[in-house]
Amino acid sequence: MKIEEKILLNEIRKKNKDVFNFLFEQYYPALVKFSEIYLHHLPECEDVVQSFFISFWTGAENININTSIKSYFYTSIKNLCLNRIRDLKVQDKYEILYIESLVNTNNIEMILDSDIFDSINAALEALPQQMSEIFCQKYFEGKHLKEIAKELNVSEGTVKTQLHRARTKLREKLRETTNLNFIL
Amino acid sequence: MKDFFDISIIWKKVNQKLSEKEANELQDWARNSLVRKNYAEKTYSYFKTGPKIKTSDINVAKAKRKVSFLIFTKPKITKAYKVVAVFVSVISIVFVLHQINRDNLIAESTVKIEPGKAKATIVLSDGSRHYLDEENPQELNEKGTVILNSGNKLDYKTEHTSDLLHAERLQSRYNTIKIPRGGEFFLSLSDGTKVWLNSETTITYPLQFGEKERKVQLIGEAYFEVEHNPDKPFKVEIEGQVIEVLGTTFNVKAYADESKTSTTLVNGSVRIELGEEQENVVITPGFQCEVNRMNKSYTVSQVDVRSVTAWKEGYYMFDDATLEEMMLTLSRWYDFTFNFKNDHVRQLRFSGKLKRTDRFEDILTIIENTNEMKFKVKEKNVIID
Numbered sequence: 001m002k003i004e005e006k007i008l009l010n011e012i013r014k015k016n017k018d019v020f021n022f023l024f025e026q027y028y029p030a031l032v033k034f035s036e037i038y039l040h041h042l043p044e045c046e047d048v049v050q051s052f053f054i055s056f057w058t059g060a061e062n063i064n065i066n067t068s069i070k071s072y073f074y075t076s077i078k079n080l081c082l083n084r085i086r087d088l089k090v091q092d093k094y095e096i097l098y099i100e101s102l103v104n105t106n107n108i109e110m111i112l113d114s115d116i117f118d119s120i121n122a123a124l125e126a127l128p129q130q131m132s133e134i135f136c137q138k139y140f141e142g143k144h145l146k147e148i149a150k151e152l153n154v155s156e157g158t159v160k161t162q163l164h165r166a167r168t169k170l171r172e173k174l175r176e177t178t179n180l181n182f183i184l
Numbered sequence: 185m186k187d188f189f190d191i192s193i194i195w196k197k198v199n200q201k202l203s204e205k206e207a208n209e210l211q212d213w214a215r216n217s218l219v220r221k222n223y224a225e226k227t228y229s230y231f232k233t234g235p236k237i238k239t240s241d242i243n244v245a246k247a248k249r250k251v252s253f254l255i256f257t258k259p260k261i262t263k264a265y266k267v268v269a270v271f272v273s274v275i276s277i278v279f280v281l282h283q284i285n286r287d288n289l290i291a292e293s294t295v296k297i298e299p300g301k302a303k304a305t306i307v308l309s310d311g312s313r314h315y316l317d318e319e320n321p322q323e324l325n326e327k328g329t330v331i332l333n334s335g336n337k338l339d340y341k342t343e344h345t346s347d348l349l350h351a352e353r354l355q356s357r358y359n360t361i362k363i364p365r366g367g368e369f370f371l372s373l374s375d376g377t378k379v380w381l382n383s384e385t386t387i388t389y390p391l392q393f394g395e396k397e398r399k400v401q402l403i404g405e406a407y408f409e410v411e412h413n414p415d416k417p418f419k420v421e422i423e424g425q426v427i428e429v430l431g432t433t434f435n436v437k438a439y440a441d442e443s444k445t446s447t448t449l450v451n452g453s454v455r456i457e458l459g460e461e462q463e464n465v466v467i468t469p470g471f472q473c474e475v476n477r478m479n480k481s482y483t484v485s486q487v488d489v490r491s492v493t494a495w496k497e498g499y500y501m502f503d504d505a506t507l508e509e510m511m512l513t514l515s516r517w518y519d520f521t522f523n524f525k526n527d528h529v530r531q532l533r534f535s536g537k538l539k540r541t542d543r544f545e546d547i548l549t550i551i552e553n554t555n556e557m558k559f560k561v562k563e564k565n566v567i568i569d
Contacts, residue, residue: 024244024251028242028244029242036237040226042241045237050251054251054254088223090213090223091189091191092191092192100231130200134199
């Protein structure tokens with residue numbers, strides 16, 4: 001986990017409402033959309049994401065994040081959704097729901113520039129070969145995620161400015177609400 | 185997971201072809217269950233046509249309100265509830281005793297701590313003192329200058345005089361207004377500049393401003409709306425500093441018992457002269473310059489102007505203030521003294537908004553509700569434990 005994300009999590013542990021509100025605003029709509037593939041019902045999706053944020057706030061002391069906050073959020077929502085549809089006796093053996101939803105609700109640049117990339121890539125590689133090829137054809141013009149990443153990394157596209165903007169906003173928020181200026 | 189149905193079979197149905205075995209699996213799973221059938225259809229349609237929820241369908245503000253309500257208010261309720269539960273079930277007698285003691289305590293103190301109000305004393309140039317408050321509106325007259333006192337506000341009406349000698353006389357005559365603890369007052373100077381004066385504040389100014397500049401002296405806290413006049417800069421002198429402005433709105437806090445002074449700019453521009461050996465500081469709107477009294481070192485930082493000037497609008501806004509800072513501010517308005525029995529309590533931080541007309545007991549109750557400390561009020565002294 002990056003240092004600024006550690007600070008972020010720490011701020012949540014210290015009950016910093018501004019940081020919580022910031023994360024909520026940043027991720028709430030995306031996570032609701034992400035959960036659609038599992039639940040297919042907007043109120044249910046909103047409920048899952050809201051419950052998640054509540055437990056994130058109240059149980060922050062016991063949370064251990066190894067990757068990034070973003071991928072922690074997505075993985076948690078995934079698991080919570082799968083729990084909700086347990087009674088239907090379905091399983092997502094190849095994580096096909098997970099990758100379909102991520103690819104459908106995020107733009108490719110955002111995926112490529114985060115830890116989400118690793119998890120999607122791992123899931124794609126675990127797919128039976130034929131499925132993986134169809135998937136890539138459908139979404140990535142037949143290319144594999146790694147090739148696209150390589151191509152995009154070379155060109156300094158909008159990705160970086162977009163991410164930079166998000167990070168600057170985050171830093172400002174932290175600066176307003178903490179005394180951690182020197183770290184950031 | 186053996187009897188679990190693998191959802192990727194539906195994906196294959198959309199994107200590839202299903203083997204007979206897979207088709208059977210799907211049928212078996214969905215057979216006799218409307219819910220599963222429905223779920224299979226929705227999943228199929230998602231794989232086929234993509235997501236249906238649009239960002240515009242999602243009301244983030246509403247969701248945030250709901251979540252905030254649950255998490256920011258709920259723990260307090262449960263905490264208080266638990267405390268009460270313990271008291272009632274385990275040591276209910278102690279609880280009753282505690283209540284009785286509290287009642288006694290309140291009954292004991294005969295001097296009530298009350299919110300401040302408009303009151304001030306004016307010292308005229310001849311040294312005479314006049315007490316000003318809402319019950320005593322009056323008109324004072326000094327050297328041809330009419331000072332209208334409407335109880336909470338002083339208005340200077342100076343006839344512009346062509347008599348140079350007379351003008352000079354007016355410029356060398358000073359008035360001083362002293363606002364006691366628990367007081368506030370509003371002042372309209374002869375040039376039209378408006379000054380809001382907070383508790384425990386003293387301001388001195390001439391009956392008429394000189395040709396070159398407009399200068400006042402201040403101890404305490406005041407909010408200035410300076411009438412624009414590029415030919416005559418307005419200057420506020422606080423201990424060891426001169427704040428120079430043109431037309432501008434700003435707040436100055438310079439209490440003798442605080443280690444720092446602060447100037448906060450609402451609009452316009454302000455230059456702070458820190459003395460001969462120091463460079464001047466210029467600040468822009470939304471910024472605050474804090475100066476350390478001892479060594480004249482200063483910091484400039486962006487602040488929430490509303491919380492700095494809230495006192496003038498009749499309330500206090502504390503943004504992550506320590507309990508000590510908060511008590512200091514409140515003690516000036518409610519006119520009380522306080523002692524901390526315990527050092528760590530001093531540093532507890534609070535954010536929130538209080539009305540200046542709130543009853544003092546109510547404010548203490550609100551703070552006490554955090555269960556972090558107890559207040560004991562004796563006469564006009566508050567002990568924080």
